[in-house]
Structure formats: C-alpha cells, structure tokens
Amino acid sequence: xxxxxxxxxxxxxxxxxxxxxxxxxxxxxxxxxxxxxxxxxxxxxxxxxxxxxxxxxxxxxxxxxxxxxxxxxxxxxxxxxxxxxxxxxxxxxxxxxxxxxxxxxxxxxxxxxxxxxxxxxxxxxxxxxxxxxxxxxxxxxxxxxxxxxxxxxxx
Numbered sequence: 001x002x003x004x005x006x007x008x009x010x011x012x013x014x015x016x017x018x019x020x021x022x023x024x025x026x027x028x029x030x031x032x033x034x035x036x037x038x039x040x041x042x043x044x045x046x047x048x049x050x051x052x053x054x055x056x057x058x059x060x061x062x063x064x065x066x067x068x069x070x071x072x073x074x075x076x077x078x079x080x081x082x083x084x085x086x087x088x089x090x091x092x093x094x095x096x097x098x099x100x101x102x103x104x105x106x107x108x109x110x111x112x113x114x115x116x117x118x119x120x121x122x123x124x125x126x127x128x129x130x131x132x133x134x135x136x137x138x139x140x141x142x143x144x145x146x147x148x149x150x151x152x153x154x155x
Contacts, residue, residue, distance in 0.1 A: 004147060005078045008154045012038065012070040015077065018153055019043070031149065040067040044084070045146060060087070060135055062143040064150070077154060081143035098128060 008015060019041050022031045034043030042065045062081040069076045083091070102121045109117035 002081050002143070003079070005076060006151060006155070007074040008077055009074055010154060012068055012075050015068050015075055015154055022153060034063070040065070042066070045142075060139045060142065062139060062146060064143075064146055079147065079150070081147070083139070098124060
C-alpha cells in the first residue's frame with residue numbers, strides 16, 4: 001500500500017492552492033507539514049507537540065510524495081507513501097546491528113559445538129519478524145488514514 005492514484009475534479013492550480021492551505025504554517029494547527037509545488041507535494045501529518053527535526057519525528061509516520069498531472073477533464077494525483085529518509089537510515093542501522101548479533105551467536109554456537117547458544121538467535125529472529133510485521137501494519141494504516149484525508153479534501 002505504498003502507491004496509489006486517484007482523479008480529482010479540481011484543476012491542477014486548485015490542487016496546489018488546496019494543499020498550500022492544508023500546509024499553511026501561519027494557521028494554528030495545519031493539517032500537514034512539508035513542501036508543495038505546482039507539480040506535486042511532499043507532506044507528513046502535522047503533530048502539535050512535536051518538532052519537525054529528524055530526530056523527533058514519530059517513527060513509522062508516512063511521508064506522502066505526490067505528482068500532480070492535469071488531463072482534459074480532471075487532475076490525476078499519484079501518491080507514494082514512504083518512510084522518511086532518517087527513518088530508513090535508522091531502520092538500516094538497527095537491522096545491521098541485529099544481524100551482527102545473530103551472526104555472532106551462530107559463530108559462537110559453531111565454535112563451542114553447542115546448540116544451546118542458537119536459542120537466543122532463533123528468539124531474536126522470531127521477535128524481529130513480529131516487530132516488522134506490526135510496524136508494516138501500523139505504517140499501512142497510517143498511510144490509508146492520510147490518503148482518506150487527502151481524498152476528502154482533493155475530490
């Protein structure tokens with residue numbers, strides 16, 4: 001659920017103005033934060049008590065990157081929901097650390113000829129599979145909620 005397309009009866013300029021209003025930083029509580037251009041936008045959900053610095057962003061918040069193209073009768077909006085760059089980097093670093101721990105436990109079990117040392121490695125793999133599944137579910141639900149909000153405002 002990272003890629004979706006929908007048609008809007010608004011013109012390309014109206015989509016731009018609507019997104020500009022939804023990301024208005026002068027408002028008390030804008031709906032989104034991010035950048036809006038005439039050809040698309042890149043936005044995230046606005047959080048009231050949260051700075052937009054990379055280390056304070058909510059983990060698993062989707063960033064919606066959209067490309068807006070205008071046809072004869074409607075405007076086509078193609079949206080791609082992704083993690084932010086910093087969340088991707090953090091996930092990669094944590095994955096590398098966990099993989100290193102698992103490799104260490106496997107090498108240690110082979111060196112000592114003991115199967116007992118493989119139990120923690122198996123437990124870590126099962127735990128990480130559950131955590132990743134839950135993270136994907138949360139990300140997908142948040143992205144669907146943001147897409148419903150966008151669909152409501154842009155159609």
